[in-house]
Every structure is written in structure tokens, then in C-alpha cells.
Amino acid sequence: MEKWTKVSWEEADEITDVVRAAHCAFWCEPETKTLRDTPIKALLMMQLRFDGLLGFPGGLIDAGENILEGLNRELREEMALDNARFPVGKEHWVSAHLRQTQQPDGSFKKTQVCHFFSKKLSKEDFYEIEKKQLEADHWGYENFGLIRAPVLEFTAGSVAEKYPGRGFAWFLTHSFISCAREQMTEMIISEGILTKDEINRYFEMSRNPELHEKLINSSSTTEN
Numbered sequence: 001m002e003k004w005t006k007v008s009w010e011e012a013d014e015i016t017d018v019v020r021a022a023h024c025a026f027w028c029e030p031e032t033k034t035l036r037d038t039p040i041k042a043l044l045m046m047q048l049r050f051d052g053l054l055g056f057p058g059g060l061i062d063a064g065e066n067i068l069e070g071l072n073r074e075l076r077e078e079m080a081l082d083n084a085r086f087p088v089g090k091e092h093w094v095s096a097h098l099r100q101t102q103q104p105d106g107s108f109k110k111t112q113v114c115h116f117f118s119k120k121l122s123k124e125d126f127y128e129i130e131k132k133q134l135e136a137d138h139w140g141y142e143n144f145g146l147i148r149a150p151v152l153e154f155t156a157g158s159v160a161e162k163y164p165g166r167g168f169a170w171f172l173t174h175s176f177i178s179c180a181r182e183q184m185t186e187m188i189i190s191e192g193i194l195t196k197d198e199i200n201r202y203f204e205m206s207r208n209p210e211l212h213e214k215l216i217n218s219s220s221t222t223e224n
């Protein structure tokens with residue numbers, strides 16, 4: 001069993017004997033609409049990982065590196081990011097989550113700190129970075145593809161009938177690595193993409209057993 005708590009940058013610094021990781025969300029304002037003119041709230045870059053889970057690009061901080069050095073190195077390795085043009089700095093920091101893991105005697109031990117950053121891009125830069133990922137050292141064996149999170153809801157007309165509750169609520173039901181789902185919702189709120197109430201509503205929709213049943217049935221009877 002594990003426990004997660006949020007800690008400040010300074011508190012995270014003081015914790016010793018833990019593994020440290022750092023990941024970053026890149027995003028931009030949308031210029032496109034999706035299926036039948038459904039507006040998308042933001043283009044938000046996530047990653048399909050080698051282990052099948054969804055997360056953000058980034059990784060473990062190596063011995064001798066500080067958080068920002070490790071993060072920027074991982075971003076170069078995983079997505080061929082040009083660190084000089086797109087540096088991620090402390091000003092992009094969003095949160096740190098402390099993982100505590102239960103030991104055989106029942107006590108909890110601090111095992112990991114996950115730092116999380118969010119960087120807003122121009123549309124041009126977002127598209128360029130997406131395309132460049134194919135040149136990354138780790139593309140195809142750690143990073144199985146940068147994806148866009150569908151931050152959208154089908155609310156009107158035939159498309160809403162055909163895809164009830166699909167979009168972001170459904171996306172929330174995927175399997176995310178460690179605290180990545182919490183990190184995603186945190187940055188969506190802190191960047192002003194959705195409000196806390198809107199996020200809560202999507203969580204409610206995703207947990208609604210009737211809706212869930214309907215979603216599962218509709219996914220087997222309609223094209224996905």
C-alpha cells in the first residue's frame with residue numbers, strides 16, 4: 001500500500017534517501033476543433049509509456065544532477081526536445097508529490113518524490129515538438145508516442161448522443177502511472193484550462209456506474 005502527500009519545493013529538498021523524479025506537461029491554447037466542431041479546451045501533451053500506462057515525459061533524476069538538470073536531460077532523451085530553445089525552469093514548477101510505501105511492519109517509509117512542471121507553448125512550437133519526437137533516443141522503447149489528452153466534452157446534437165459522456169470523463173478512467181492523473185488535473189486547474197468544479201464534474205461522470213455501463217456498451221456497438 002502507498003500514501004501520497006503534496007509537499008513544497010523546500011520540503012521536498014529536505015527529504016533524504018528517496019528516489020526523485022520530474023515530469024513536465026507541455027500545452028498550448030487550441031486552434032482546432034475536433035469531431036463535428038466540438039471545441040477542445042487545450043492541447044495537452046502526454047505520453048504513452050512502454051509499460052502501457054499514461055504519463056508525462058520526464059524521468060528519474062540521476063545521482064549528481066539537480067531536479068532541473070535531470071528533467072531537461074530526460075526531455076531531450078525522450079522527446080528530442082531542444083533544451084536551449086525550450087528550457088524548463090523552476091518558474092514552471094507546479095507540485096511535488098511524496099510517495100510513502102508501507103513496510104512489512106505496517107509503518108510507512110518515504111520512498112519517492114515526484115516533481116511536476118507545466119510549460120505553455122505557442123501553437124507552432126507545440127506542433128514542432130510533437131513532430132520532432134521521432135528523432136528521440138528513447139522513442140519507441142520508453143516513449144511509445146506523445147499523445148494529446150482529449151480535454152473536451154460532446155455536449156450537443158447527434159455527436160453527444162452517439163458519444164455520451166465521452167471525451168475527458170472517459171479519458172480519466174484510463175490507467176495512469178503513479179500520481180500522473182493528479183498532476184494532470186492540478187495543472188489543468190492551475191493553468192486555468194478548466195475550473196475545479198468542472199474537473200470534479202468530469203470525475204463524477206467517470207465514476208457514475210450507469211454512465212460507465214453505457215460507455216462500455218456503446219464502445220462495443222459503435223465505432224470508437
Ligand SMILES: O=c1[nH]cnc2c1ncn2[C@@H]1O[C@H](COP(=O)(O)OP(=O)(O)O)[C@@H](O)[C@H]1O
Nearest residue numbers: 021023055056058059060114177178179180183
Ligand atoms: O508522468 C508521471 N508522473 C509522475 N510520476 C511518474 C510519471 N511517469 C513516471 N513516473 C514515475 O517516475 C519514476 C521514473 O519513471 P520513468 O519511467 O519516467 O523513468 P526513467 O525514464 O528514468 O526510466 C517511476 O517511479 C515512475 O513511477
